[in-house]
Amino acid sequence: xxxxxxxxxxxxxxxxxxxxxxxxxxxxxxxxxxxxxxxxxxxxxxxxxxxxxxxxxxxxxxxxxxxxxxxxxxxxxxxxxxxxxxxxxxxxxxxxxxxxxxxxxxxxxxxxxxxxxxxxxxxxxxxxxxxxxxxxxxxxxxxxxxxxxxxxxxxxxxxxxxxxxxxxxxxxxxxxxxxxxxxxxxxxxxxxxxxxxxxxxxxxxxxxxxxxxxxxxxxxxxxxxxxxxxxxxxxxxxxxxxxxxxxxxxxxx
Numbered sequence: 001x002x003x004x005x006x007x008x009x010x011x012x013x014x015x016x017x018x019x020x021x022x023x024x025x026x027x028x029x030x031x032x033x034x035x036x037x038x039x040x041x042x043x044x045x046x047x048x049x050x051x052x053x054x055x056x057x058x059x060x061x062x063x064x065x066x067x068x069x070x071x072x073x074x075x076x077x078x079x080x081x082x083x084x085x086x087x088x089x090x091x092x093x094x095x096x097x098x099x100x101x102x103x104x105x106x107x108x109x110x111x112x113x114x115x116x117x118x119x120x121x122x123x124x125x126x127x128x129x130x131x132x133x134x135x136x137x138x139x140x141x142x143x144x145x146x147x148x149x150x151x152x153x154x155x156x157x158x159x160x161x162x163x164x165x166x167x168x169x170x171x172x173x174x175x176x177x178x179x180x181x182x183x184x185x186x187x188x189x190x191x192x193x194x195x196x197x198x199x200x201x202x203x204x205x206x207x208x209x210x211x212x213x214x215x216x217x218x219x220x221x222x223x224x225x226x227x228x229x230x231x232x233x234x235x236x237x238x239x240x241x242x243x244x245x246x247x248x249x250x251x252x253x
């Protein structure tokens with residue numbers, strides 16, 4: 001399933017289909033088909049590069065914001081990976097734009113909203129390497145003063161399904177009582193909560209890294225002019241849709 005999902009995600013990228021349409025238009029000798037293919041490709045390009053449309057679609061899908069000061073106390077916060085990118089050139093990890101997950105988790109612990117942190121983040125790369133995101137995150141959390149004994153790490157998971165299963169194993173092994181707070185990007189949490197519930201871990205949600213809110217909407221041109229920034233956001237949203245459908249079909253979420 002891990003490899004299958006990776007392949008499906010590449011196939012469902014809008015830019016891939018736009019390029020296929022343009023190439024098909026170039027190759028075909030039928031002038032009418034060529035005009036149709038070029039027209040559809042152009043319309044798709046305009047649609048998928050419009051920042052207003054992707055902002056609206058993501059905003060409807062993302063989990064709603066939860067003010068930190070309204071939260072009760074949780075025995076454990078489950079932090080999902082995806083905020084660190086691995087560089088094979090120097091064999092190191094680097095925080096990426098989803099690092100708001102790390103910041104909010106640290107704040108939740110420091111303000112007493114969570115007593116322990118379960119970091120569910122192994123290695124989601126198809127190519128083999130020894131990098132483990134959970135160990136990177138644990139090191140950074142301890143550097144800002146969070147005790148190592150309050151941090152549990154799942155270093156084996158490769159996707160959300162395995163995040164849930166291995167987190168459940170940690171909970172059972174160390175007898176970590178609830179309630180549990182699931183921490184991740186707002187776009188990721190609707191799917192993740194269903195998967196965790198299916199794995200036997202009931203959670204409340206703490207969304208962060210709100211993509212819809214950081215897509216610019218300050219000027220008139222942000223609503224009509226194409227933006228290359230919109231394309232990878234469509235990739236991320238389609239990833240959630242494909243993952244949700246796949247997990248439902250396989251009975252995992």
